[in-house]
Amino acid sequence: xxxxxxxxxxxxxxxxxxxxxxxxxxxxxxxxxxxxxxxxxxxxxxxxxxxxxxxxxxxxxxxxxxxxxxxxxxxxxxxxxxxxxxxxxxxxxxxxxxxxxxxxxxxxxxxxxx
Amino acid sequence: xxxxxxxxxxxxxxxxxxxxxxxxxxxxxxxxxxxxxxxxxxxxxxxxxxxxxxxxxxxxxxxxxxxxxxxxxxxxxxxxxxxxxxxxxxxxxxxxxxxxxxxxxxxxxxxxx
Numbered sequence: 001x002x003x004x005x006x007x008x009x010x011x012x013x014x015x016x017x018x019x020x021x022x023x024x025x026x027x028x029x030x031x032x033x034x035x036x037x038x039x040x041x042x043x044x045x046x047x048x049x050x051x052x053x054x055x056x057x058x059x060x061x062x063x064x065x066x067x068x069x070x071x072x073x074x075x076x077x078x079x080x081x082x083x084x085x086x087x088x089x090x091x092x093x094x095x096x097x098x099x100x101x102x103x104x105x106x107x108x109x110x111x112x113x114x
Numbered sequence: 115x116x117x118x119x120x121x122x123x124x125x126x127x128x129x130x131x132x133x134x135x136x137x138x139x140x141x142x143x144x145x146x147x148x149x150x151x152x153x154x155x156x157x158x159x160x161x162x163x164x165x166x167x168x169x170x171x172x173x174x175x176x177x178x179x180x181x182x183x184x185x186x187x188x189x190x191x192x193x194x195x196x197x198x199x200x201x202x203x204x205x206x207x208x209x210x211x212x213x214x215x216x217x218x219x220x221x222x223x224x225x226x227x
Binding site: 004035041042043091093103105107108 | 157218
């Protein structure tokens with residue numbers, strides 16, 4: 001079956017512009033996660049959606065970052081007024097349940113802020 | 115993603131040899147650990163996991179060892195193949211329940227044919 005997909009695969013933007021990244025999880029997966037991966041670093045948790053529960057936003061680095069999810073389907077991560085330090089690969093993952101389950105990752109969106 | 119791991123520690127292994135990738139975790143209360151493999155330009159891929167009530171778990175060509183006394187996790191790959199070349203990350207779940215995974219910085223495995 002189809003895995004997690006993300007779009008765009010690459011995004012180049014100018015400092016100060018807003019960007020929107022999209023994630024399509026595996027059908028039937030109730031949980032969805034966003035991570036940031038800077039060059040040469042591990043994954044940094046951003047936000048977690050589980051079913052209809054309130055999302056865990058504890059990893060969002062600033063109020064410029066926000067994410068939404070429609071039911072148990074697509075999610076969008078929005079970064080407002082982008083800064084150069086926002087340049088990274090943004091990864092999305094989904095699972096059938098919560099944190100104790102295998103996470104299936106998408107290929108990521110490489111964001112470059114000039 | 116692409117170019118992930120340019121500045122990561124690197125382990126170079128001859129094809130056919132066994133590889134051991136190590137990870138020191140931070141939280142003695144962590145109850146769940148996972149190893150991921152990330153090839154260039156791709157998202158991380160689950161390899162194997164282990165819960166804190168175990169000290170060893172085996173998969174196909176891979177073994178994970180957990181030493182809770184020294185908070186150390188290792189991934190052993192038997193008969194390393196060129197396709198094993200990737201960046202490997204360990205992750206821990208700091209507490210039971212719905213808490214985010216904490217990922218290590220990763221180790222690049224380079225297999226010499």
